[in-house]
Structure formats: C-alpha cells, structure tokens
Amino acid sequence: MPFIDINCDMGESFGPWVMGNDRAILQHVTSANIACGFHAGDPDTMLETVRAAAAAGVAVGAHPGLPDLQGFGRRAMAMTPGEVYALIVYQVGAMLGVTRAVGVPLHHVKTHGALYNMTARDPALAQAVAQAVHDIDPKLMVYVANANMASAARAMGLRVAFEVYADRSYQDDGTLTPRSEPRAMIEDVAESIAQVKRMVTDGSVISLAGKTVPIAADTLCIHGDQPGAAVFAARIRAALDADGIGVRPV
Template sequence: MPEIDFNSDLGEGFGLYRMGDDEAVLAQITSANIACGFHAGDPRIMRRTVAAAVNSGVAVGAHPSFPDLQGFGRRKMALSPDEAYECVLYQVGALNAFVAAQGTTLQHVKPHGALYNQAAADPVLAKAICEAVRDFNPSLYLYGLANSELIKAAEAVGLAVRHEVFGDRTYQADGSLTPRGQANAMITDADQAVAQVLCMLREGHVVAVDGTKVPVRPDTLCIHGDQPGAAAFARAIREALIREGVTVRAPQFA
C-alpha cells in the first residue's frame, strides 16, 4: 500500500505579524518544518510552534533559510560554503533548543525557499548544508527536492533522506519547481493537487508544465502553510489520500 509523509512549512510569522493558520494545518499533517528566525519566526513564535506541533503529535523539523528576513528567504544569495554551513548550523541549533525544552527530538531539516532551490541545483551549496546537518546530528533526516543535488549531497555525507514532492507547485521538465514569479507556479485547486500526488505515488513521475513525465520518488509531500486557505487545502488532500488507501505518517527515525 502506498505510504507518504505529509509536511508543511510553519511558524512563519514575525513579531506581531502572522502567516497562515498553523493550528488548523497541524491537524492534517504529520511533519512540521518550523522557521528558525532567518526568513521568519522569532523566539516566541518558534517556541509556540514547536509546542503546538508536539501537542498535535506532529514530528518537528528545522526550516533554515538564507539570512533574508525582508525577502522571506525567497531571494537568491551568493554565500560561501563556510557561510552557508554556519547559517544552517546556527538555525538548526536555535530551533533545537526549543525542541529539547519541550522534551522531544528534532526529526529532520528542510532548507527553505531560495536556499532549498539553489541547493537543489548547486552541489557545492548542497554539500555545505548537508555537512552542517551531519555535524549537528547525523541521525536527522534531510528533506530535499526529489532526485536533486541536495539529496545526492545528503547521501554522500551519510544522512538519511526523504525525497520531497509538492502538491501545490508545478514542475519544470528538469524536475525543478516552476519559479514563483511565473503565473502557473502554484496549484490552487485541491483536485488538481490530489491528482498530481496520486500520479507521483502510483506511477513514479510528475507531469511537468510542458507535458514531460519527470521521474520522482515521493517520500514526503509538502504544501505551503502560507498560501491562502492552506488548512482547507491540506484537509482536502489528506482526506483524498486516505480514501485512496494511502497511509499518511511521519518517517521513522533512521
């Protein structure tokens, strides 16, 4: 029977500003990627989001980004490998303090935004990220774009990986996500999202915007918690997956 983890990016407010309905999304997902302060999140939001995830029985992961609070971590940056390593290690350690205070254990690390997308194509950046994760805790999972350089780098340094696919994003023929600046980057229809996810689970590929069938390994499914109506979208996807006989659960620790 098909099985998949269901994750979402949470804790992405800052100060008085809030992004999305994290509590409602947590009711549908199995793993949470929690912002660590560089693109969103502050100490109070990090603490509360970790606590909410624990109370919901959802596995906790760190969601580090480029140091780009103004741009929500979605702008390209050129960091040296040492800078990238230090940024990731710093953020994972910060979130882990709140995880430990809740008496639980960090499950995974998933880079955010431009850091994620650049590392999917850049083996040097990917290696720096994965070395930071390994040096922090080699038993953590690394979540990365399916079949990307980030996945390859994680495997090369001995990390367990979860190939990530997306229910709310379209794909390019090379397996990358359609850039957000393009009109067709986001999928906003739940039925379309479910059809895309089921295709990936059953047939092992996703259909890119030009019709190309791109091979993928769907270990973990992401929807973005900051999109409008994310909670209802997540609920529709999870209910459809269960109807189709798909087991939805977080991965076991490596």
C-alpha cells in the same frame, strides 16, 4: 499499501505579524518544517509552534533559510560554503534547543526558499548544508528535492526523504515552475489531489507541457503561506485516506 508523509512550512509569523493558520494545518499533516528566525519566525513563534506540533503528534523539523526577513528568504544571496555552514549550524542548533526544551526529538532539516534553490545550483553549498547537519546530529534526516542535496547528504551518511509538492507545478526536467511564471502555483484543490495521487501511486508527475516525468515521493509539501492552505491540507488528507494511501512521518 503506499504511504506518504505530509509536511508543511510553518512557524513563519514574526512579532505581531501573523502568517498562516498553523494550528488548523497541524490537524492534517504529519511533519512540520518550522522557521528558525532568519527568513521568518522568532523565538516566541518557534517555541509556540514546536509545542503545538508536539501536542498534535506531528514530527518537528528545522527550516533554516537565508537572513532575509523582508524577502522571506526567497531572494538569492552571494554566500560562501563557510557562511552557509555557519547559518545552518546556528539555525538548526536553535531549533534543537527548542525541541529539547519542549521534550520532543528533532526529526529532520529542510532548507527554505532561495537557499533550497542555491544548493541545486552549487554542489559546494549542498555539501556545506550536509556537513552542518551531520556535525549537529548525524541521525537527522534531510528533506531533499535536488540531486546535489541528495548526493551530499548521502555522502555524509545522512538519511534523505525525497520531497514533492501538492501546490506547485513541474517542468519537463522535474524542477518546479519558477514562482515568477504563470501557473507556478496550483490553486485548484482537485488538480492538486490528482497530482498528489499520481506522484504517490505511479512515481510520476505531468509537467506543464504535458510530459510524464519520473519522480520519487517520500514526503509531500503543502505551503503554509498559501491562501487556503488548511483547506488544501484537509482535502488532500481526506482523499489519500479514501484511497487507502497511508499518511505518516518518514
């Protein structure tokens, strides 16, 4: 029986400002990527979200990003590999402390937004991320969606899980359609479900131009900041269950 992990970016509230409906989404996912306070989140939110994930039986991951609260970590920054190494150590180390305080293991690391994209363009930055994760705990898994990050993590002996997206469209080369372009986000739940089923069962995705693109699917991402994310998660989970596709952490 095929199976997939469903992950969601969450813990992105900050102070009195609330982002997403984490508690509702946690009922339908199997792993959570929790912001570590740089692109989103704060200590209170980190602790509260880890506790909520633990109560729901959801695997906890660290979601480090660039130090850019105003831009939500989606604006690229000029950073050296040494600077990227330090910010990963800082953020993942903080999340590791929170998970230990709550009494649950830290399961994985997934970089956020612009940092995620920067590793795709620069192998040295991917190497810095992998080195940082390895130096914190070589048993951690890394969620990846680009060749540089996958290669760097494997070279460090880290386990990797290949990530695909329920709510994003793809280009002919297998990359995501940039958010600045039309149809980058999939807002129709039925369209999203069809894409997910194809990725899980056939190992392929149809690009915006209509090309069939091979893709590896270990974990499926639903963006918690998208309007209606909880409904997306619930309906995708129900559709997978109905087709006999198992849902569990990687």
